[in-house]
Amino acid sequence: MIAIGCDHGGLELKNAIVEHIKSRGIEVNDLGIYENKSVDYPDIALPVCNQVREGKAEKAILVCGTGIGMSIAANKLSGIRAAVCTDHFSTKYTRLHNNTNVLCLGGRVIGPGLALELVDLFLDTPFEGGRHQTRIDKIAALER
Numbered sequence: 001m002i003a004i005g006c007d008h009g010g011l012e013l014k015n016a017i018v019e020h021i022k023s024r025g026i027e028v029n030d031l032g033i034y035e036n037k038s039v040d041y042p043d044i045a046l047p048v049c050n051q052v053r054e055g056k057a058e059k060a061i062l063v064c065g066t067g068i069g070m071s072i073a074a075n076k077l078s079g080i081r082a083a084v085c086t087d088h089f090s091t092k093y094t095r096l097h098n099n100t101n102v103l104c105l106g107g108r109v110i111g112p113g114l115a116l117e118l119v120d121l122f123l124d125t126p127f128e129g130g131r132h133q134t135r136i137d138k139i140a141a142l143e144r
Contacts, residue, residue, distance in 0.1 A: 001026075001027040001028070001029055001051075001056065001057045001058060002021055002026055002027070002028050002029070002057055002058065002059055002060065002061060002123070003028075003029045003031060003048045003049075003051035003052060003056070003057035003059075003060040003061075004017060004018060004021075004028055004029070004030055004031065004048065004060065004061045004062070004063075005030070005031040005032055005033075005044040005045070005047065005048040005060075005061075005062055005063075006032070006033060006044060006062065006063040006064065006107070007033065007038075007039045007040070007041040007044055007063075007064045007065070007069075007070070008033065008036055008037060008038050008039055009063075009064045009065030009066075009106075009107050009108055010062075010063025010064045010065065010070075010105070010106070010107035011033060011035075011036050011063075011107070012107060012112075013063050013105060013107035013110075013112060013115055014030075014061075014063045014107070016112045016115070016116065017061060017063070017105075017115065017116065017119055018030050020116045020119060021119065021123075024120075024123075026123070029051060029056070029057060031044065031047050031048050031051070032044065041062075041064045041069040041070050041073055042069075042073040044062065044070070045062055045070050045073035045074045045077075046073070046077070048060045048061075048062055048074075048102075049062075049074050049077050049080045049082075049102060050077075052079070052080065052101050052102065053077065053078070053079045053080065058101075059101050059102065059103070059122070059123065060074075060101065060102045060103070061102070061103045061104075061105065061119065061122075062074060062082070062102060062103070062104045062105075063104070063105045063106070063107050064104075064106065064107065065106055065107060065108040065109075066084070066106040066108060066109055067084035067085075067086075067104035067105045067106035067109065068084055068104070068106070070082070070084075070104045071083065071084045071102075071104040074102050074104065078143045079101075079140075079143070080101060080102055081098055081099060081100045081101055081102065081136070081139065082100060082101075082102035082103075082104050083098065083100045083102070083103065083104065084104045084105070084106070085103060085104070085105065085118055085122070086105075086106070086109060086110055086114075086118075087118075088117065088118070088121060091103070091118045091121045091122055091125075092121055092125050094122075095121075095122060095125035095126070095127060096125060096126070096127065096128045096132070097128065097132045097135075098132070098135075098136070099127040099132070099133075099136050100122075103118070103119065103122040105118065105119075
């Protein structure tokens with residue numbers, strides 16, 4: 001299951017992503033927002049990331065205007081490794097090397113065509129482990 005949420009800057013893109021993920025036969029927990037009204041991105045990042053932290057979701061996607069605010073908020077939470085991605089290479093390697101569990105996208109930065117390709121890459125790319133796990137362990141130690 002994939003958890004997803006957005007603020008007002010990412011509503012349209014979030015809705016497109018939800019439909020795309022569902023079309024792949026993957027369950028989605030859409031934690032909002034559902035109408036175009038102003039909301040503070042940390043208020044969305046917390047419940048979405050908690051789905052990952054509690055093992056209710058395998059991964060999560062957060063969408064705001066740039067993806068940056070959501071990423072900052074998400075990375076304050078223990079166990080979350082969030083990355084803002086705008087290209088194929090970064091999206092692939094953030095999964096391979098960083099084992100990111102939250103993809104942050106900017107609804108005002110990238111269009112839906114590219115965003116859906118990045119979502120697929122994020123969902124389908126495995127973590128390599130090995131020497132990269134040692135680095136992930138060091139990140140976890142920073143959280144403690």
